[in-house]
Amino acid sequence: MDVVHEDWKERGSIYFDGAEFAAHIRDVGADVLIVEADLVHAEVLNGCRLRMIGCCRGDPVNVDLELATAKGVPVFHAPGRNADAVADLTLAFMLALLRHLPAIQDAFRGGTVRLDSAGDYLALYTRFTGAELGGRTVGLVGLGAVGREVARRLLAFKARVIAADPCPGEIPAGVALVELDDLLRAADIVSLHAPLTPETHGLISRGRLALLKPSAIFVNTARAQLADEDALYEMLRDGRLAGAAFDVLGDEPLRPGHRLLALPSVMVTPHIGGATVDVVRHQSEIVVDAIERWLRGERPRWIANPAVLDARV
Structure with a gap:
């Protein structure tokens, strides 16, 4: 051949x-x-x-x-x-947002912080005190190949993992299946891993996003069309959502000046989950x-x- x-x-x-x-x-x-x-x-x-x-x-x-x-x-x-690759990026997003890493880097690069100043250091320490992944409730929307790998990693971090999937296959031990709306209400972190189908298009609507805690983190490494991007932007802009990370956007390739890039609580990557x-x-x-x-x-x-x-x- x-x-x-x-x-x-x-x-x-x-x-x-x-x-x-x-x-x-x-x-x-x-x-x-x-x-x-x-x-x-x-x-x-x-x-x-x-x-x-x-x-x-x-x-x-x-x-x-x-x-x-x-x-x-x-x-x-x-x-x-690419299940392992996307799962790794998903966990990286969660950890970075829980520990405020993007905002910390911005503060250093912007020259607004001096570590030789005790006052600045104390203010930085207080401002950027983060949270551990262990003990947090993480809701996975979709429990396919990527969702399962994310769940396994989360369990190793001692997180509580809940998932919503109408047709789950293998369910990793330690993962609890719940209804989608209940997941959105309970989760400290919501991560999307559902396929894009006519049934899932717009699944995470403006109304469903309103169920999230203001302290919640939102992660999408699946498909942009699963969630209402306009509503997410407004919630993040207005402080009604603590942070978010996107590897997928409705407008790709990512263009300079995209509105989400201006928000300090947001991380964006150019669809490189499988790269x-x-x-x-x-x-x-x-x-x-x-x-x-x-x-x-x-x-x-x-x-x-x-x-x-x-x-x-």
Whole structure:
């Protein structure tokens, strides 16, 4: 089997799409296509003779699954590929906000604090006295691969973990399932880990956000559209929410001057929850395993359109 590899960092574009992508696939003579963010839509599926597609993502949203299924092309994907990476970032957000690390760094970099002044030091100590994660109630909205890994880390920190999920799979020992509204009322920290579906779009509405304690911290490393970003901004601006961290925003890529960046109680990262060298290894191993099983005539573990393989039995 000949393998053609192209690094998006070298070509300067995060994805191929359209007729150009289809022509490129035909030029190299590929019948097995492995992608991450590249768009595999009608131009590719109709214009190329593909036997299999491997998508190095937990949810292959960049592949037209309906058309791939109609053409009998199996699509393998990589659930859980970035669960550890996103869980690590989520915990980092929680710890940083509990200990006021962004505000402390701003105070030092702004030159407003002098450690050679006893008065300044005492004021700083008092102003930035933080809280421990242990003993705090953390509510997880969604208990999928990422949510479970976050829960395991939180339990190691001696936090009380509650979760809301209408269809939970494995529930880590020590996690209590509750109703969503009860979670929002009780939690010291709320962290979103639900998938974005028609049912979850806008799940954390303005009305539900009003259930949060003013002392609560809000973390979103899942999807921006799960929560009302306008309401969150207003609550943070007005001091009705103690702090928040966002790896996802409704307007991406993150632009300079975004309103949330001006709030000292907010941390923002540019959708980098899965940006680790380890995730590249994880997703590659998952997809390679699927290809090897498929070539041996075995059923791969993760297939997004199982009807294709079921029809061949």
